[in-house]
Amino acid sequence: MFDDETFLKKVLLFKNLPHDQLKKILEISEKKVFRKGQTIFTEGDPADGIYVLREGKVKVFKLSLDGKEQVLHFIGEGGVFGEVAVFLGEPFPASAEAQSESTVLFIPRSSFFDLLKNDPTISMNMLALLSLRLKEFVHLIDTISLKDVSQRVSTYLLFIAEKKDNIVDLRIKKSELASFLGTIPETLSRVLTKMVKTGLIKMEGARIEITNPEELKRIAIGEKSLFL
């Protein structure tokens, strides 16, 4: 565990900031704790500030009227969320919920704008952050709109297993992965089961081992495969 300043240094948004600037950020930020399952903000709430996740896990998501959920992104430690609405001066376009006991640093809107005005480094970091989000969203749109579920699952598994020796340790519930991939738990379950049966992967609970990465890659890019 780090002290707060050491933590801030590791946050993309506050990279390359001098000591006194970091201290100032800590002064104006407010620490809040949320329990597992607790709502941090709901779509439509006025956006009063931005959030930096100090510890825990958070998901940002959209809900339809009939209760279906689409996860927009999972926030990990050091991640920032709620920033878009703050810039636009509009209500939050999505909701955020703690997936486990979570501590966040909350920076009020006006204080955050002061920071931006006085420090071009933060502006540049923010631009990089937003660009990264946009790229992720482009990828998500592409995934949901142009790929079938088998392709989505293959792509996801390969992405997570990258540089990890073909081992995927799902750190989220499968139902939430389903929601992120734009599908439902039943369908995800069926796809994974089929992959196990055809020898593409091995699965023990939340631990998945990719046993045939080449074929999985072929499925991911949409080539017809005899394995499904």
Place this chain on the structure above:
Amino acid sequence: MFDDETFLKKVLLFKNLPHDQLKKILEISEKKVFRKGQTIFTEGDPADGIYVLREGKVKVFKLSLDGKEQVLHFIGEGGVFGEVAVFLGEPFPASAEAQSESTVLFIPRSSFFDLLKNDPTISMNMLALLSLRLKEFVHLIDTISLKDVSQRVSTYLLFIAEKKDNIVDLRIKKSELASFLGTIPETLSRVLTKMVKTGLIKMEGARIEITNPEELKRIAIGEKSLFL
């Protein structure tokens, strides 16, 4: 028709800039013309700069391997595109094509960064621009993932007809609208025909009149309707 500087003033990205700054931008920018249907850049191309649409229409889109297309956004005059990849220093994540004869101002990557460094106003404008894009993408993801095609079409028609006396003048091909809404021309056609038959809208080519906005709104938000 405006002269170039008058044009730049109307571009969101260059709002509130002094005369000499605008002049500088014009100096470093390069004018390029594309014919209808011509490719401006393709997904995977190195991102060498950002584009400002001076005149014409441009679509930014993703293609899947088997040829399906998802439109990410339509760019109108004064619109900016290609900026995300420039910030990330990565290849373009999507492709851009002129939908009609188009003139663009191209600002090379390095020059653009010079501008950003020297003028905090541009940075702030850029932050607003990227935030707006993110919001649009959230909406698009929501649309594609959580709504059926009838809902998508209803929402779109109501959005476009807003403050326009319930008249929608599609300024794009229906096939491209279909691609933007995450579906195909056949399905869009069927949905529109059904709406005509149930008296929700009247349609003459690309001109659509909403004759029953209340019921259309009900469909848009997903309430069951007897009209479909």
Place this chain on the structure above:
DNA sequence: CGCATGATTGACAGCAGTCAAGATGTGTGG
């Protein structure tokens, strides 16, 4: 007029969602 492009319609197929039941896993309190 005739070709090209886009829009529409029809018949059909299939992927993925719904509903419901059962299996598995996890955590808590006795």
Place this chain on the structure above:
DNA sequence: CCACACATCTTGACTGCTGTCAATCATGCG
């Protein structure tokens, strides 16, 4: 440490929306 309760995951049967393929119709332009 066990047992029970609850959450999550899995499986099955079924439905239906939407995509595919193909033919026809409408429109516009040289």
